[in-house]
Amino acid sequence: MIKVGIIGGTGYTGIELLRLLHNHSQVTVIAISSRSEAGQRVDKMFPSLAGQCDLVFSLPDDVILNQCEVIFFATPHGVAMKSVGGFIKQGIKVIDLGADFRLNDTVEYQKWYGSEHTQDDLLSSAIYGLCEVNREQIKNATLVANPGCYPTAIQLALKPLIDNKLIDLSNIIADCKSGVSGAGRGVNQATLLCEVSESFKAYGVSGHRHYPEIKQELALLAGESVGLTFVPHLVPMIRGMQATLYVDLLDGNTEVQSVFAEAYKDEHFVTVLDAGIMPETRSVKSSNFCQIAVQKAPDSNKLIIVSVIDNLVKGASGQAIQNMNIMFGLDENTGLEQIGLLP
Amino acid sequence: MIKVGIIGGTGYTGIELLRLLHNHSQVTVIAISSRSEAGQRVDKMFPSLAGQCDLVFSLPDDVILNQCEVIFFATPHGVAMKSVGGFIKQGIKVIDLGADFRLNDTVEYQKWYGSEHTQDDLLSSAIYGLCEVNREQIKNATLVANPGCYPTAIQLALKPLIDNKLIDLSNIIADCKSGVSGAGRGVNQATLLCEVSESFKAYGVSGHRHYPEIKQELALLAGESVGLTFVPHLVPMIRGMQATLYVDLLDGNTEVQSVFAEAYKDEHFVTVLDAGIMPETRSVKSSNFCQIAVQKAPDSNKLIIVSVIDNLVKGASGQAIQNMNIMFGLDENTGLEQIGLLP
Amino acid sequence: MIKVGIIGGTGYTGIELLRLLHNHSQVTVIAISSRSEAGQRVDKMFPSLAGQCDLVFSLPDDVILNQCEVIFFATPHGVAMKSVGGFIKQGIKVIDLGADFRLNDTVEYQKWYGSEHTQDDLLSSAIYGLCEVNREQIKNATLVANPGCYPTAIQLALKPLIDNKLIDLSNIIADCKSGVSGAGRGVNQATLLCEVSESFKAYGVSGHRHYPEIKQELALLAGESVGLTFVPHLVPMIRGMQATLYVDLLDGNTEVQSVFAEAYKDEHFVTVLDAGIMPETRSVKSSNFCQIAVQKAPDSNKLIIVSVIDNLVKGASGQAIQNMNIMFGLDENTGLEQIGLLP
C-alpha cells in the first residue's frame, strides 16, 4: 500500500481526496494536516466519515509526513511552494492541487496571485498534470501541478480542434459555469445559501486567475498564442462545471464529430457523446469523467463545444489521483471507477 | 376599474398575472378560463391564493369574457390566433403572451411551430410588445404580441449598441441561461426536481423557437440582417434569466458604459449598473426590472454585455401588464412597482 | 407620510423591511443605519434596490433618526435595549424585531441570551406583538416586541385549541422546520450553500432561544404552564417555516376543523385550509399570510396541526409592519396586500 499524506485537508478538495482514496485499493492515507485543526478528529469536521476514519489532523510539519511516498497539497496558493522542496529531496512525490506550479512565468504568477514566486527551480521541474495531454511526462514526474477546474474543462474541449488545426485561434470564447463548491469552504458571505441559491451571475469578468493558465496551456497545445475571452459564472448547485465554447471553424464543412470521437477513443475518462446529445453536469457528478458534445451553429462557421466535469473530481481531487496513479505505474482508473451519482 | 380576462390561466404565466394584477390599483380580473379546469376554484390550483381569490375557472368561450376590456392569452401557440379576432371585433384589446403574433413571416412561423398560421390579417395588425422599443405603437395597439423571455433579455442588452452602430452585426453570440419555470408547468419528466436540480445543461442547441424571433427583431433594430449564435441553458432554479452576449466593437475605444447609461436613463424598468458591477438574476426576482452591465474583454475588441430579468415578469406577465398600462394610458409602472425579492 | 427609521439594516430583516415599505402607501423611510456600513449606498449592499433607492447608511446615532415617528430595530439582541429608551422619550414609537423585549423574566433572558437585561422598566412597558393575540394592547403601545418566527408559527397553530381548552397542555410537541434565511446574513461556514444545500438536519435540540418565548406565551394563552418539546430543523431553501404540532385532544370527537375556521374567520392574515388540504411553505412565500391545517391521526386522540409562514415576513418584517399599522391606526393590511410568489 502506497503511503499518502494530505496537507491542508479542511477544504472540499481535502475531503474529496479522502472520499476517493477511501475506495482506492492501493493506497492508505497515513496523515492529513491542518494548522488550524491539528489534534481534532477528521470525522468531527467531515461527518460523512463518522465511524469510518480514525485520522486526526496533524500539524503540517509533523514528522509522520516524511513517511509518505506521495503528498497531496490542498492548500491556498503560496503555501506549497514553501515546503514542497523538502519533501522532494526526501524522494517523496508531490501533487499540488493549488496554483503554485501551474504558471510557467513567475512574472505572470506575481501579477495574478499578488505575491512573488520564490521557487524558480521547482517550477521548472513541475509537470502540468492534465493527464490526457501530458501523460508521458507525468509518468516520471516528482512534482505535478494539478490543473485548475476551468482549464481542465476548456482544454479537453479544444484539444482535438487545436491538434488538428481546425479553428481560428484568435477568437475563442469560453462561457463557463461552475457550481458553488468551486469557491471553496472558506467563510464567505458571498457563498451563503441565501446569497447564491436561486440566482445566477457572472463573476471575475474583469480577470479570473484561471485566465492566464488557460491561455498558457492552449498556446502550448497550439504552438502559438491564442485569443481568448473567458467569462465564468456561478450556478446555484454544489458540484459541476460546464464550459460552453464558441470557435470559428476554418472550414465549415469539417466533420468535427468524428474528429472528437477519434481523439478520445482510448481515453477512459473522456466521453464524446453521440451527435445531437448535449451533456448535463449531473451525468458526471461525483465521478472523474468528462463528457463532451459538439454542435455546429446554423448558417455560419461557428462551432459550439460543450464539456462537463465535476469540478471537485476531474477538476481537482480525482485528477490528482489520476496523476498519482500514472506516477506510480498503477492502472490509471484505480479508485476512480465509480460512475456519476444520478439523481 | 378596467375589466380583465385571462385565457389559459393554469400555467405559471397565468398565476403570475393573477399575482401582479392582485396589486394593480386600476384593474379587476373578472374571468379566468381553462378548458380542463372549468368549474374548479382557482385557489385550489394555486394555493398562494387561498382565502384571497374567489375566482372559478370558466370555459374559454364563456360569455363573461365578452365583458372584458382587455384579455391576456396565456395559452400554447396556435390557440390565440383562433379566437383573438372575435374579441377584437368587440373592441376588446388583446395581449398574447404566446408566440402566435411574434413572427412577421408566416412561413417562418410554420417552420418553427409546425403548424400553419391562419391569421395573416391579424398578424399584420399586431404590435411587438417590447415596451422600451415600440412604446409609441403600443399606445394605439389593439393586439400586442408579448415578446419571449430570451428575446427580451437579448434585445434590451443590444439595443444601445445597435442604435449607435457600434458593433459588428455579423457575429453576435448570445449564451443564455434560464430558470426552470421557463419550461412551464406542463407535466414533463425532464423538469422533475430530481432531473434538473443540482445540474446544468445546454438545450435546444440545434434550434430554439426564440431564435427566429431574436433574429427578426434585431434585424428590425439594425435595419439589416444580423449573424447570431444562440445557445440557451437550463439553470437549477425556479426563476431568473441571464443573457451573456459577446460582440465585437467596431472601435475598441468606444465608451460603452456611458452609451448604455444614456440610452436607458429614462427607462424605469431598465437599470444600467455602475461599471465593474455584474448583475445577479436574484436582484430582479419577482420584479419587472432588467439589470444590465457591460465589460470589455482584455486584449481585444470583444465586448461582453450581461442582462438579467425575471423570465416570468419582464420576460412574460410583467411585461404584458406593462403593455396593458401603455395601451390604457396608465402610468407604466402601475402594479409593477415592487422591487425584487431578496433573499 | 409617516417617517420611518431602521436601525441595523444590513441583514435579511432589514432588506425585507425596505422591500415591504417600498410598497407601503403611508410611510417613507428616511433613515437606515449600520455602524459598519455608514456612508455606503444601500443599493450597493442590496442590488435589488439598484436604481430604486437613494438611501445611504447612516450611523445609528445620526440625528436624522430623531425625526422619525417610528423606528424598527433589526439588530442582534442586546443592542435595542440600550437605545430604545431615548427614542421613546422623544415620542418615537419603537418596534424591536430582536429578542430584547420578548421574555418577561430578566433571569430567563440572561440564561438564554448570556447577558444581563438592564432595562426592567422598558421591558414592563413592552407589548408582545403577535397581532392576532394582542391587537388591542398594540394599538396604544409605544414599544412592541416583535415575536420570533417559530413562536409565531406555533402560537397561531395552537391558539384556537388553547382558547377552547381542547388539548392536554402537558404534552405538546412542536417539530419545526425553517429555511436558511432564519440563520441570518452573518458570515458563517454552517450556512454556506455547500454546507446546507441538499441536506436536512435538526439543530438546537439541546436548547433553542425561542423555547422560553414559546413556553411563556403559550402559558399566557392557557393561563397555566405547558409541557413543550421543541425541535427545530433546517430546510435547504431560502424562505419558509413550517410547524408540525402533535397534541392530545381531551375529547377525540371534537370537531376541530370548525373550531379553527371560526377562530380565524375575521383574521386577514390567517387562512385555515379546507379539511384534507395540507399547506406548503411556498404558498406564503414573500407574503404575510399564515396557512393552517388540522388533521386527526388514525386510531388515537392525537391531533396534528400544521402551520406555515414566511419566516422573514409574518415571522419578522411583515409582522413588524402589521404592528406598525395597528399602532398608527392604519388599515392593518396596508403595504402587506401581496400574495405569495408562486412558483
Place this chain on the structure above:
Amino acid sequence: MIKVGIIGGTGYTGIELLRLLHNHSQVTVIAISSRSEAGQRVDKMFPSLAGQCDLVFSLPDDVILNQCEVIFFATPHGVAMKSVGGFIKQGIKVIDLGADFRLNDTVEYQKWYGSEHTQDDLLSSAIYGLCEVNREQIKNATLVANPGCYPTAIQLALKPLIDNKLIDLSNIIADCKSGVSGAGRGVNQATLLCEVSESFKAYGVSGHRHYPEIKQELALLAGESVGLTFVPHLVPMIRGMQATLYVDLLDGNTEVQSVFAEAYKDEHFVTVLDAGIMPETRSVKSSNFCQIAVQKAPDSNKLIIVSVIDNLVKGASGQAIQNMNIMFGLDENTGLEQIGLLP
C-alpha cells in the same frame, strides 16, 4: 461473478442498483428489463453511464433473465408478485424492492394498495430484509422483501429502545422528512422542480402506505402492538431522509446513549453519533450508512431520536445489495464501502 438481473430498471432505484453494482467486485449485471424501453440502450436513459455500460433494456420475459442467480425487482407494487414464483422455482433468488411482500396480512395489503394479493404462499416464505434485524433469516432466504425507506429509518432508530423495553409503546411519534427522489421518476406535476423546490410540506397525513409496514414491524420487534403517529414531509432536495422520533422513556434516568452505542457497536452500516451531535442527511448521501443520535428533552421524560439515511441507498438499492451479500455469503460490505458524498 454472480449473474444479476434487474426487472423494471427505468426508475431511480434501477439506476442506483446499476451504480452500486458497477463497483461490486463479485457480480455482473447481465440483464435489465423495461417493458416500455425494451431495445433502447441503458446509457441513453441514464447519461451517467455513457461509455461505461453496454446494456440494452430487454423485455421482462426475456429468457436471459433465467440465467441470473439473483433478480432485483424494482417495479411498482403488484408486478413482482406475478412473476417472482417462476424465478424461484428455477432456483433464482429474488429481492423485491417494491411492496408486494412487506405486509404479512393480505387484507392489509389490499386495503393500502388497492388490489388483491394473489400469492399467499410466496408471501409466507418471504423474509423482511432489514438486515440489522433479520440477518440470520436472510442468509437462507430465497425471497427477500426489501423494506421501505421510512420503515428502515424508523426501525433502526427505535430497535435499541424496544429491545431493551425502555419506552412507552403506546405513544410513538415519527415526524419524517424525505428528499424528492422518494417520489420516484414517474411523470408527475407535483414533483416538478418549480412545484417542490424552495418549499416544504407534509403529505400523506391521512394515510401513507408505509404506515402499516412500520406498525407491523415495530409490533414484531416489541412483541405487542404499538401506537404510532406518522407524518411524512417532502424536503426540497434530491436524496436523503430523516426520521425525528418522539417517545416517552419509562424511566427518565435511563442512559440511552450507551444503550444505542452498545446495540450497534458491531453494525458496520449504523453509526451512533457522540452525545450532542445531530446527524445531517448529507453525511450519508450516496452511502449505505444510517447515522443516529439521541437527545433527551429538557424537563420531561421525552426522548428524541434522530436517524438519517439516503433513501435510495440504505432506504432502497443499497440495502437490497446488502441483502444480496448476506444471501450469497459475501462480506456484507462488498460494493457498499463508499462513504457519503460531501459536499
